[in-house]
Amino acid sequence: MTANEKKELGMLACKVRMGVVTATHAAKSGHPGGSLSAAELFTYLYFKEMKVDPANPAWADRDRFVLSKGHTAPGLYAALALRGFFPVGELETLRHIGSRLQGHPNMNETPGVDMSTGSLGQGVSCAAGMALSAKYMKKDLRVYTLLGDGEIEEGQVWEALMFAHHHKLDNLCVIVDNNGLQIDGRIEDVMSPYPIPDKLKAFGLHVVEIDGTDFEQMEAAFAEAKATKGVPTAIVMKTTKGKGVSFMEDKAGWHGKAPNDEEYAQAMSELNAALAEWEAK
Amino acid sequence: MAELKKIATRDSYGNALAELGKEHEDVIVFDADLSGATKTSVFKKAFPDRHFNCGIAEGNMLAVAAGAAAMGLVPFASTFAMFAAGRAFEQVRNSIGYPHLNVKIGATHGGISVGEDGASHQCCEDFATMRSIPGMVVLCPSDDVEAKAAVKAAYEHKGPVYMRFGRLAVPVFHEEGMKFEIGRGELLRDGRDVAIIATGLMSYEALKAAEALAEKGIDARVVNLCTIKPLDEELVVRAAADCGKVITCEEHSVIGGLGEAVCALLGEKCPVPVRRIGVNDEFGHSGPAGKLLEQFGLSAAHIVEVAEDFCR
Numbered sequence: 001m002t003a004n005e006k007k008e009l010g011m012l013a014c015k016v017r018m019g020v021v022t023a024t025h026a027a028k029s030g031h032p033g034g035s036l037s038a039a040e041l042f043t044y045l046y047f048k049e050m051k052v053d054p055a056n057p058a059w060a061d062r063d064r065f066v067l068s069k070g071h072t073a074p075g076l077y078a079a080l081a082l083r084g085f086f087p088v089g090e091l092e093t094l095r096h097i098g099s100r101l102q103g104h105p106n107m108n109e110t111p112g113v114d115m116s117t118g119s120l121g122q123g124v125s126c127a128a129g130m131a132l133s134a135k136y137m138k139k140d141l142r143v144y145t146l147l148g149d150g151e152i153e154e155g156q157v158w159e160a161l162m163f164a165h166h167h168k169l170d171n172l173c174v175i176v177d178n179n180g181l182q183i184d185g186r187i188e189d190v191m192s193p194y195p196i197p198d199k200l201k202a203f204g205l206h207v208v209e210i211d212g213t214d215f216e217q218m219e220a221a222f223a224e225a226k227a228t229k230g231v232p233t234a235i236v237m238k239t240t241k242g243k244g245v246s247f248m249e250d251k252a253g254w255h256g257k258a259p260n261d262e263e264y265a266q267a268m269s270e271l272n273a274a275l276a277e278w279e280a281k
Numbered sequence: 282m283a284e285l286k287k288i289a290t291r292d293s294y295g296n297a298l299a300e301l302g303k304e305h306e307d308v309i310v311f312d313a314d315l316s317g318a319t320k321t322s323v324f325k326k327a328f329p330d331r332h333f334n335c336g337i338a339e340g341n342m343l344a345v346a347a348g349a350a351a352m353g354l355v356p357f358a359s360t361f362a363m364f365a366a367g368r369a370f371e372q373v374r375n376s377i378g379y380p381h382l383n384v385k386i387g388a389t390h391g392g393i394s395v396g397e398d399g400a401s402h403q404c405c406e407d408f409a410t411m412r413s414i415p416g417m418v419v420l421c422p423s424d425d426v427e428a429k430a431a432v433k434a435a436y437e438h439k440g441p442v443y444m445r446f447g448r449l450a451v452p453v454f455h456e457e458g459m460k461f462e463i464g465r466g467e468l469l470r471d472g473r474d475v476a477i478i479a480t481g482l483m484s485y486e487a488l489k490a491a492e493a494l495a496e497k498g499i500d501a502r503v504v505n506l507c508t509i510k511p512l513d514e515e516l517v518v519r520a521a522a523d524c525g526k527v528i529t530c531e532e533h534s535v536i537g538g539l540g541e542a543v544c545a546l547l548g549e550k551c552p553v554p555v556r557r558i559g560v561n562d563e564f565g566h567s568g569p570a571g572k573l574l575e576q577f578g579l580s581a582a583h584i585v586e587v588a589e590d591f592c593r
Contacts, residue, residue, distance in 0.1 A: 060353070064351075064352075066348075106379075106380070107351065107380050108380060108381065114351065115347075115348070115351055115376075115380070116375075116376070116379050116380035117376075118375065119371060119375040119376075121340075122340075122344045122347075122372055122375060122376045123344075125340070125341045125343075125344030125345050125347075125348065125372075125376070126344050126345070126347050126348035126351065126376055127348060128341075128345055128348060129344065129345035129346060129347060129348020129349045129351075129352075129356075130348040130349070130351060130352050131348075132333065132345065132348075132349065133309070133348065133349040133352035133353075133354050134352060136309060136330075136331070136354070137352065137353075137354070156338075156340050156341055156344070156372075159336075159338035159340065159341035160341050160344075160345070162336065162338070163335055163336070163338065163341055163345060166336070167333065
């Protein structure tokens with residue numbers, strides 16, 4: 001990855017974060033914490049990794065992305081808007097009556113959304129169904145799905161992984177956002193899903209562990225996933241919930257709470273400073 | 282009535298799937314370790330590369346099917362009614378119903394005619410849960426001919442369809458090549474004294490009951506409703522208006538099924554007295570299917586009793 005590419009992705013991730021903060025502030029509700037922790041991932045997927053065409057969102061041979069942790073829709077929407085699927089200004093309509101941006105992703109309303117999700121544990125199954133179908137249809141495409149670390153407490157996730165391994169879905173890449181927090185607190189206190197990589201390995205997946213803010217590690221992990229044949233790959237990324245907004249970082253309380261006007265102004269000024277820092281690089 | 286050939290509608294389902302497979306490459310089938318019982322094994326034998334076992338994980342299977350539909354395929358996902366409409370209700374609601382994906386749910390072993398396995402496997406709540414999902418079509422064919430036609434119609438319909446089939450072999454009373462349309466009921470017998478509106482294996486019982494009632498001087502109309510949702514409102518309202526009395530018959534709880542659907546419609550459009558025959562807010566139990574149906578009042582004899590009392 002060139003320094004320039006890294007810089008561009010870094011700036012875009014800042015803009016994704018601004019989109020998240022702007023949208024949830026305008027909605028007066030929503031889930032900033034887990035959207036911010038996955039900002040680099042959303043950015044990398046839509047600007048580097050995935051084969052998509054904003055001018056033709058329904059392109060049959062595109063790669064697919066299923067946001068299994070559907071409540072972090074603001075992060076997905078911000079990335080889609082920046083990629084050109086719809087105007088960035090539309091982010092401010094999040095959760096409003098008549099908006100195409102529902103509280104959780106809706107594939108029939110929002111251009112670029114490949115699957116309606118929101119009920120945890122189901123998206124990963126849908127992604128597995130897509131990957132299996134792509135193989136049956138002899139389509140050379142990949143399917144990506146992002147899960148929360150709390151989400152993997154759902155039993156269906158493990159049914160889906162068993163299925164994906166059994167059917168040798170090496171065109172499926174499962175990403176776990178290990179930000180360490182869920183609504184009621186730290187995941188190890190609520191009901192620990194740890195050790196996550198060991199469990200995924202036991203289910204037969206090829207597992208790669210990365211720092212979820214490091215684009216170079218992301219690039220290597222996705223390349224490794226593509227090169228891995230016969231089994232699906234899981235990328236477990238260590239992240240910080242609320243990343244990029246100082247007062248939201250690593251606070252379970254910011255799972256599903258919107259910033260007020262004052263908090264919004266502070267968040268935006270921090271993110272603008274971060275953007276300026278990238279620009280200066 | 283002449284002795285008719287008997288076939289379980291789950292067999293009709295398996296055979297119809299295999300036929301569909303020949304014509305349409307976009308048909309794929311998912312099962313959850315029950316392919317011998319749901320009869321998707323018939324499809325599997327013909328098209329082994331298009332039949333995918335999901336193991337004993339029904340919630341995952343229904344959401345996997347949603348993913349397949351999102352890719353443009355026409356997946357048929359099968360398990361027992363209890364697990365498709367019960368255990369996997371929320372997957373059907375959120376991953377299939379909400380995005381209105383083109384998934385066909387082939388649910389076998391509906392109702393108490395499951396028999397010996399007992400209450401845990403006798404699903405009498407599937408109409409209720411599936412009806413409550415916006416945009417879901419709910420079908421319950423009455424015999425082999427109608428079941429095969431329903432599977433074909435389900436394939437041609439764009440959107441989610443729930444099909445309920447039975448384990449028990451039931452009389453084949455339709456002529457091959459019958460006309461079938463989703464949302465259209467069928468007038469099996471005209472009559473003016475009371476309208477018997479039935480679905481599934483109760484439709485043939487209703488026909489038998491009407492013959493017995495004719496001997497007692499009661500002229501019963503019989504309507505077969507394979508489509509529970511969307512209801513053939515015109516046919517139901519006309520039956521109520523013409524007869525003034527309606528009896529509904531279903532191998533399902535009297536709560537949330539055909540009976541309540543008919544009552545809701547008539548309450549708004551043509552209020553007439555209605556008697557509901559079904560499973561009366563209780564669980565089933567083990568026993569031979571025939572004996573169970575008799576015991577739970579899901580028989581021609583019981584329909585006759587209710588109709589006689591109703592018309593007195």
